[in-house]
Amino acid sequence: MYCKHLYRSTYDDHNSRLLFKQTPDGYMSDEDNLYILSNETFENSIKLDWPPTFESHHRDMFVFGSVVNGILCVYQGSGSCSVTSFGQMALVLWSPSTDEFKVIPNGSIEHLILKAFPPGTVLEELPVIPTFAVIHGFGYDPVTDDYKLIRRCGFSRDVYRHYENESFWQIYSLKSNCWRDLQVQVEMSCNNKMATTVRYPLNFRGMCHWLGDEGFFGGEDVLISFNLSDETFIRTPLIHADDGSFVEHLVVLKESIALMEMDKYGGYLISILGELGVAESLTRLFRTGLLPDIQEIIGVGKNDNIFYLTGDEEIAKYNLNTEMIEEIGVRGRFRSCQMVIYNESLLPMEGILS
Numbered sequence: 001m002y003c004k005h006l007y008r009s010t011y012d013d014h015n016s017r018l019l020f021k022q023t024p025d026g027y028m029s030d031e032d033n034l035y036i037l038s039n040e041t042f043e044n045s046i047k048l049d050w051p052p053t054f055e056s057h058h059r060d061m062f063v064f065g066s067v068v069n070g071i072l073c074v075y076q077g078s079g080s081c082s083v084t085s086f087g088q089m090a091l092v093l094w095s096p097s098t099d100e101f102k103v104i105p106n107g108s109i110e111h112l113i114l115k116a117f118p119p120g121t122v123l124e125e126l127p128v129i130p131t132f133a134v135i136h137g138f139g140y141d142p143v144t145d146d147y148k149l150i151r152r153c154g155f156s157r158d159v160y161r162h163y164e165n166e167s168f169w170q171i172y173s174l175k176s177n178c179w180r181d182l183q184v185q186v187e188m189s190c191n192n193k194m195a196t197t198v199r200y201p202l203n204f205r206g207m208c209h210w211l212g213d214e215g216f217f218g219g220e221d222v223l224i225s226f227n228l229s230d231e232t233f234i235r236t237p238l239i240h241a242d243d244g245s246f247v248e249h250l251v252v253l254k255e256s257i258a259l260m261e262m263d264k265y266g267g268y269l270i271s272i273l274g275e276l277g278v279a280e281s282l283t284r285l286f287r288t289g290l291l292p293d294i295q296e297i298i299g300v301g302k303n304d305n306i307f308y309l310t311g312d313e314e315i316a317k318y319n320l321n322t323e324m325i326e327e328i329g330v331r332g333r334f335r336s337c338q339m340v341i342y343n344e345s346l347l348p349m350e351g352i353l354s
Helices: 110-115 349-353
Strands: 016-022 033-037 046-048 061-063 072-076 090-095 100-103 131-141 146-156 165-173 178-182 199-204 207-211 222-227 232-237 246-253 256-262 268-273 282-287 294-300 305-310 314-319 325-331 338-343
Touching: 016 061, 061 338, 072 131, 110 146, 110 165, 131 199, 131 207, 131 222, 199 246, 207 246, 246 268, 246 294
Parallel strands: 294 338
Antiparallel strands: 016 033, 016 338, 033 046, 061 072, 072 090, 090 100, 131 146, 146 165, 165 178, 199 207, 207 222, 222 232, 246 256, 256 268, 268 282, 294 305, 305 314, 314 325
């Protein structure tokens, strides 16, 4: 054990609570639920209604990344942060406190497809060209006083095998309500760029961060950071603490980006990153004991609590200081539950941007 009584999240204030996105256990469930938890247990929880955009059904609902100034980025798709065919993901910015919401337009990539082929090419197969779009980040740009999204999108030159892929970056501005192309690239070590996967996205200090897909496809793990103001990328290679360990979650702890790695013994090593782009600035802070029957981490709370799903599909919390484990009295389905810190804001979305 490296350190104790060291964690104080940037969210530790009296106005922040927890949002719990629950997919009930059992394969026959067709309703995802969203609750506000006031005391990090399920007692006195408040169930929220999803925005009316999703009124037909509430399956495959997810909160993307971090809550920013009381605004959630909510989407309905095939899985958390997964690839979706272009134009098939319902995406909404939503303030539960004011009940305001904004449906994000799909935009277009047809001009990018046409530019990728020689002039005069007749694209009779344009409607069936495989396309993809993956949201990578959501956050607030203090320089322009604007909320923004960044996504990677593209298509396959090979209609049948999806191998020769072209990918591009686009950014959305809430003020302009449109997507525009970014003239930047970030290196991808994965050969099949259509298989892009975004893991553990979060927003911290005006930047969007996520775990790159290199580690997911057998390469090194890398933290990708995107600055919403100057629209630049930073890559930070992540050095594993132990042989056999792998990154399990990316969170904000102690006013820093923190990495949670599961070791080969079933415990977790927690490290914080001192400087973006500098792999050597990763500092090892804490090693937990064995967390029995853990399936996956679903989020971090305000009071040094880590929430996870057990093998029995119960939601439990582990306190980093006391090392106590406690079930919170609710169940959920594997790879379908989230615990997100929620800083409530009563400011209207339009008022924030005025």
